Amino acid sequence: MKKNLGVIPGVYPMPVLMVAAYDENGKVNVMNAAWGMICAMDKIALFIDEDHKTTQNLLKTKAFTVSLADKDHMDVADFFGIATGNKMEDKFERTGYTAVKSEFVNAPIIDEFPVVLECELNEVVSNNSFYCIVGKILNTAAEEKVLSDNGKVDPAKLNALIFDQFQSGYYVSGEKVGRAWNAGAGLMKK
Numbered sequence: 001m002k003k004n005l006g007v008i009p010g011v012y013p014m015p016v017l018m019v020a021a022y023d024e025n026g027k028v029n030v031m032n033a034a035w036g037m038i039c040a041m042d043k044i045a046l047f048i049d050e051d052h053k054t055t056q057n058l059l060k061t062k063a064f065t066v067s068l069a070d071k072d073h074m075d076v077a078d079f080f081g082i083a084t085g086n087k088m089e090d091k092f093e094r095t096g097y098t099a100v101k102s103e104f105v106n107a108p109i110i111d112e113f114p115v116v117l118e119c120e121l122n123e124v125v126s127n128n129s130f131y132c133i134v135g136k137i138l139n140t141a142a143e144e145k146v147l148s149d150n151g152k153v154d155p156a157k158l159n160a161l162i163f164d165q166f167q168s169g170y171y172v173s174g175e176k177v178g179r180a181w182n183a184g185a186g187l188m189k190k
Contacts, residue, residue, distance in 0.1 A: 018113055019032075047132050050126070116140070117137050159172045
């Protein structure tokens, strides 16, 4: 029997995404965003607040990057969610992390995070229910250490962080328990 828990954002897992953009002076700002998802083969949707410094920056530059946070960089990923660029002028600098300019868009790539999507601003959807930034993915880059023999990202090597809304925790993904578009194939024959 299920117990009623009330209204909570009870979706698990949620990604831990590092959204980065330059301000008008070329300064790097990064935020932690858990409410994001792929919405087409070449698009990502970020449900983030319009008032975030990173949001304001990417609206001006029309570009941003989205990195997947991993276990090795959990402390800084969490810091990017705790600290706000609206109040902390040296937010990125105090981490000691490094950034390089994307070859594809006018946005920073944070070197330390192993996978990055380089995006141009495609659309802003705003209504009474949500504010959404949609980015067109122009390139995805990954460190070789997280790639499998077939040249694709290997979740077991990536150790991507997963955010847990229930217990306010971070977990790591990686164990493969089945094959997509195959695990349920037996039911197709009934």
